[in-house]
Amino acid sequence: MMRVCIQDMRNLGPATARMLAEIDIIDDEDLRHLGSVEAYRRLKFRFGRHVTILALYAMEAALSDCDWRDLKPDTKAFLRQQVGAAKS
Numbered sequence: 001m002m003r004v005c006i007q008d009m010r011n012l013g014p015a016t017a018r019m020l021a022e023i024d025i026i027d028d029e030d031l032r033h034l035g036s037v038e039a040y041r042r043l044k045f046r047f048g049r050h051v052t053i054l055a056l057y058a059m060e061a062a063l064s065d066c067d068w069r070d071l072k073p074d075t076k077a078f079l080r081q082q083v084g085a086a087k088s
Contacts, residue, residue: 003027003028003029004027004028005017005026005027006020006021006025006026006027006028006031009028009031009062009065010061010062010065010066010067011057011058011059011061011062011067011068012058012059012062016055016058019043019046019047019051020039020043022046023039023042023043023046025039028062028063031059031062031063032063036056036059036060036063036079037056037079037082037083039059040055040056040059040083041083043055044083053079053080053083053085054068056079056080056083056085057071057076057079060075060079
């Protein structure tokens with residue numbers, strides 16, 4: 001299977017790709033290996049309040065090749081619980 005650059009994944013644009021590159025995630029395999037929750041934690045550690053919960057949703061949805069707005073409410077709740085985030 002061919003690797004896909006982060007910026008070519010659904011929901012993830014150039015700004016997100018730049019931030020992910022700074023934490024050594026450059027393609028879909030890197031993101032899949034680390035997982036959206038751990039990638040989000042590393043982004044929050046590196047970039048602080050510049051990273052919102054929407055980044056977590058976008059990465060999770062990108063791994064499923066769906067629009068982040070199509071994630072089910074229970075999936076979003078589970079993701080928020082995993083990173084200790086309040087409902088937003």
